[in-house]
Amino acid sequence: AQSVSQHNHHVILSEAASLELGCNYSYGGTVNLFWYVQYPGQHLQLLLKYFSGDPLVKGIKGFEAEFIKSKFSFNLRKPSVQWSDTAEYFCAVNGGGFKTIFGAGTRLFVKA
Amino acid sequence: DGGITQSPKYLFRKEGQNVTLSCEQNLNHDAMYWYRQDPGQGLRLIYYSQIVNDFQKGDIAEGYSVSREKKESFPLTVTSAQKNPTAFYLCASSPTSGGPVYNEQFFGPGTRLTVL
Numbered sequence: 001a002q003s004v005s006q007h008n009h010h011v012i013l014s015e016a017a018s019l020e021l022g023c024n025y026s027y028g029g030t031v032n033l034f035w036y037v038q039y040p041g042q043h044l045q046l047l048l049k050y051f052s053g054d055p056l057v058k059g060i061k062g063f064e065a066e067f068i069k070s071k072f073s074f075n076l077r078k079p080s081v082q083w084s085d086t087a088e089y090f091c092a093v094n095g096g097g098f099k100t101i102f103g104a105g106t107r108l109f110v111k112a
Numbered sequence: 113d114g115g116i117t118q119s120p121k122y123l124f125r126k127e128g129q130n131v132t133l134s135c136e137q138n139l140n141h142d143a144m145y146w147y148r149q150d151p152g153q154g155l156r157l158i159y160y161s162q163i164v165n166d167f168q169k170g171d172i173a174e175g176y177s178v179s180r181e182k183k184e185s186f187p188l189t190v191t192s193a194q195k196n197p198t199a200f201y202l203c204a205s206s207p208t209s210g211g212p213v214y215n216e217q218f219f220g221p222g223t224r225l226t227v228l
Contacts, residue, residue: 009152032215043116044155044202044219090154094215098143098162099170102155 023091
């Protein structure tokens with residue numbers, strides 16, 4: 001069965017620190033990969049996605065993620081976080097059908 | 113303004129009562145989804161619908177029911193058979209044409225259901 005594992009449930013950083021959130025998935029075939037973000041009081045929204053091609057994908061607000069097929073990983077990164085990045089981040093995997101599997105989420109708190 | 117609306121935002125129910133959560137979208141998407149979000153568990157799929165008059169069970173469908181009579185609407189009923197219904201419920205939709213882009217989902221604001 002497909003599964004998604006996010007390594008950290010809670011992360012606390014100071015502004016300007018670098019961010020890396022881990023995501024590993026379990027699936028044997030071709031996958032489409034996503035990071036979604038839920039800011040406080042807002043809808044869950046897409047941060048970035050990978051379908052094919054360059055394994056380094058860039059999203060909104062300076063976020064990027066790297067797909068490493070050999071490691072079944074899709075880690076999210078940002079060189080310098082801001083207070084406004086405080087949110088919950090979800091990694092998600094889709095094997096081509098209508099079913100997307102979401103990770104448990106990582107709550108990021110950025111101290112001003 | 114295109115988007116997904118869910119109502120109500122907060123809902124309280126007594127044990128033993130059925131309750132229906134509304135989800136409407138004006139994005140012209142064929143596919144719609146219901147998720148349940150619990151702390152530390154991420155989003156779990158309850159039901160999804162690829163097209164009008166068709167829907168499929170997700171991973172945690174027991175105690176829930178849905179209908180899809182119109183493209184824009186996908187209401188979820190939480191029945192008294194659901195053992196632990198207190199949760200945050202999210203509705204989503206996605207396009208189904210144009211290749212893998214259909215996997216990207218657009219979410220509503222959610223309904224927080226509390227069973228008293």
